[in-house]
Amino acid sequence: MFDRSRVSSRLGPPRVLLMIVVSLVSTSSGIAGKVELSGGGQLTGDVRRTEKPDGSTAHVVVRVDQDLSIAVAGAHVRRAVEADELKEYRERAAAAGQDAEAQFELARWCKSKTLLPQYRYHLTRTIEIEPDHSLARAALGFVRNKSETGWISYEVLRRSQGLIEDMKGRWVLPEVLAASQFADESDKKSKLWIKQFRRMNANAIRGDAEAMAEIEAIDDPYATDAIAAELIRSRKAKTNLRTLRLGYVRLLGRLRTFGAVKALVEAGLNEPDELIRQEALRQLTEYGASSAVATYVPLLQSQSPEQVKAAARALAYFPNPELAFAYTNALITEHKIKTQIGSGGTQAGFGNNGGAGLTQGAKIVEQTIPVRHPEVLQLVKMIAPKVDYGYNETEWRNYFAALRNPHRSDLRRDP
Template identity: 30%
Template sequence: MLRAFWTAILLAGLAAPARAEIFLLDQGGSIEGELLNPHESPRKTYVIKTADGATVTLNRAQVKQVVRRRPNEEQYEQIRPRYPDTVEGQFALAEWCRQNNLPAQRRVHLERVIELDPNHVRARHGLGYSQVGGRWVTQKEAMKEQGLEWYKGRYRTRQEIELLEERQRQEAAEKEWMQKISRWESWLGTDKTAAAREALDSIRDPAAVKGLVQAMRSNPNPNVRLLFVAALGRIGTQEAQKALATFAIEDPVEEVRLSCLDILKVQKNPAAVDFFVGYLRHKDNRLVNRAGVALGQMGDPSAIGPLIDALITTHKYKIQTRPPGQTTSSFGVGPGGAPGPAGLSIGGGGPRIVTEHVQNRAVLDALSTLTGVNYGFDVRAWRAWYTAQRKREAAAFGAN
């Protein structure tokens, strides 16, 4: 019986069906058939011969779009009526669709096969079914039973989907805040300055942090940056505090840096102290000293040990030397772009790397503030004091 079906397919393939198009109408609906005036130019009408032999003429304005079928789609429409509505007939037509790259049509006929024979193995497999515990289930059903759902290209748990959706909402909110902050920033210095300040003063949403950080980095006016610092302080989240700690070190204007520290002192976040301690090891000596200022302001005794280690730091910098035979007395370029030590340079012919041990005044000031004592830059004396102090604290703790 299958051989008869395939013979029918071959005979259908020998026929040359007329090319059919689908004419989508401007008012809704469609007409399918062969276009009898394909070469008319400019196009004024569509003369269409339908499948039942009728001829329909449409004005150009009546047709919204012409969808031309591929040859295999046309051939499918020609041979489809020749297949009986049986298991064998529908499966044979599904196979023809598979071989001719018509997946949507193939699925229709495979679904009809399992309506007629629910246990047809090849049709079930073609539709993505597998047997689980004696039941036919699709991959989607099997995954759902495991608590997984198809989402953005793969199966995921409900918790993962909720996290992704929350992230999308967060990103959308952050983008909206960036646009608002940029708009209010542009109002400053215009007749809308008062409205801009009022809007910036009203910010409390954690989603605004990213927009405020972006504005802090791009605005050259320190007075405007102070408005953004105040907004970050009002938000008060971990992310906002991290931004304030960053600008307490990196902002070029001391007033802005100290304003960040004023807020962080009140909020007393240990993570900010750890952040500043990390900067004590920075290769830029300016930032080492700014970290010292910050730690002195924060007043956290856990910073005493790292501050002692940073009293004197070692930095490398580059100095330019004159060509052989020339002499010059000049300053090199020190850590962070600061002038290096003065000296006489003779000959050399190229840059030279110099190592310098730097005494960090701001670090010493922070130590004196936190401890109430001052051993200057005598690191050995500081360490001896600190060891003795910790032993006293341990003894007192044990006694209690």
């Protein structure tokens, strides 16, 4: 005999509830609702839901018989189907019969009611009755087999193309998935380093010799982002951290990762501390020179004179005769400035016919002015130390053109 007094004291996890319900409803009659539990298993009985103000499920109450009801918190419910819905389903299923379109419409209704096993069952019934029902085939994941007659599952097709499915359900090449997984793993390791490096940096600022030794011993490439971020952040430090920051630049140079090169290229252009900026550029001469040049050369045509100056200053560490014309074109650049004409304010005036009027005393005018760049001229002289045409771009172009295409007095070929 089942002891109800023990139920109230032992109700707890959903798995225990499932055992109780099964023993009570095994002989019940009629159509029962169903509750699927998030932890596995299900409850059957008369199902009623209570909702929160936002419309989500607060509790699902399963009435086992007249004397016993069980409430399950909404967080533990994966899906709940009330008895009325199951009754309607049975009526619709009986009416569908051997009509393929009726079976397909029933499948769509089941999906709208979250009756997912029934949904797939009636899709299958649809193609059993009508094998070429395209919508049912598509819903079940089939596509036309172009090489043969009939249908093939989308999964089989994709696998035959050498693709595999990732965690988001996308079909990708194995190497793409491997690269994505590697990137995700790298991101996790980099984020762990950020927290760890902040601790080490804080201790080093306080003069902790052990922390300094830890930093100098870093050889993990995943620490790159943490070091680079601290190098930039420490520019605004109120205390003098030059020695520590120089160590970070040298550490980045030793790591030789893409992120390290990127950080050094940025420092070589924008670092306000001249000594640290020079050390970053020196590190790039040993590793990362091509990335540095590719970044700096386009900046020679910047609309900002300061940026042209910074780019030319950095490029002086990588002089290249092949870039002669790029250097020459930046000797004098044009920049737009806005100037005010007039003293400002509103003035009253009278015309020859005696009429009066008001005029504005100032206006803003945009002008284009040429700017000479001594840093670029120095860069040009580095690749042509024996001549000096100053800022005469035409003479410099002629000179470099002559070097590339030397004049030949006799163009006749030898017999």
